[in-house]
Amino acid sequence: MPVADTQGGLVLAERRGAVAVLTFNRPERLNAWTNAMEDEYFDLLLAAEDDPDVRAVVVTGAGRGFCAGADLAGLRNVGDARPEDLARARPRDLPLTLRKPLVGAINGVAAGLGLVEALYFDVRFASTAARFTAAFSQRGLIAEYGSSVLLPRLVGHSRATDLLLSSRMVDAAEAHSIGLVDHLVDGDVLAAAVDYATTLATTCSPTSMAVMKQQLRADVPYAEALRRSEELMLDAFRGPDVSEGVSSFLQRRPPEFPPLPMRTSHVDV
Incomplete structure (x- = not known):
């Protein structure tokens, strides 16, 4: 609603x-x-x-x-x-x-x-x-x-x-x-x-901010946080937000990031 x-x-x-x-x-x-x-x-x-x-x-x-x-x-x-x-x-x-x-x-x-x-x-x-x-x-x-x-x-x-x-x-x-x-x-x-x-x-990617909040909430040792960040980085590269973030910067225009998926979606963010 x-x-x-x-x-x-x-x-x-x-x-x-x-x-x-x-x-x-x-x-x-x-x-x-x-x-x-x-x-x-x-x-x-x-x-x-x-x-x-x-x-x-x-x-x-x-x-x-x-x-x-x-x-x-x-x-x-x-x-x-x-x-x-x-x-x-x-x-x-x-x-x-x-x-x-x-x-x-x-x-x-x-x-x-x-x-x-x-x-x-x-x-x-x-x-x-x-x-x-x-x-x-x-x-x-x-x-x-x-x-x-x-x-x-x-x-x-x-x-x-x-x-x-x-x-x-x-x-x-x-x-x-x-x-x-x-x-x-x-x-x-x-x-x-x-x-x-x-x-x-x-100006900021909703998906990026959601994942960052998830990372900040996690109570894990540094080594585990580093390993997990590398996995999340690959996920980010495969998504649309990085391409849009880079393209909008190079084209000197405001970014047009997609909204977050609904929580009922299969996407885990």
Whole structure:
């Protein structure tokens, strides 16, 4: 199903050319996370995944916050939770499986689960008003949903330990200096993220980016990564994207890369 502009939901969708912009839309609660919001977000991500006209996705928050974490109003009876109560139809780390570039435009506080969602992005843009906190230790929780692996990959083991154990608030400048965010924007963070995503969408091969994301996700020793990259390189040479990339460069024209195949295709990308 193509991604179309939507209004009034818990997550808004907007098309800007080949970029789908998704906006968490509970501004009165600083976009605190609920299962219903997650369902809408994941539905839109999967729609973007299957829409050949969408080449990249940007995610931001409405109002002053990006996502203030789980809505604690729904956790009052969490002590009675059973394993089946925590089960969801789709894995919480579904954003990591998106083959298309997923870019964050972090406009305000990203706390707890909001920080985890930011870790799932491929590239993070942050407003100077953004702030970050793990928050888990101050709620008696643990490092949730893979953050104990994802956070050290970005900032290193020691800094990740500091942020997870202390739950201290990190401002945008520090987040940028330690590598938690990639681009610090003193201005319209959404416009900057969309400009970047548009460049990816219009100049980069969707297949190349999907394979690179797969390579980056793989937790394998260097020697195995090198061997696998040689296999993938041969696959790339046999596909249409390399020919188009070289031809467009030599002819000094924009490339016209084909979209990704549907996930139901036999092509494994």
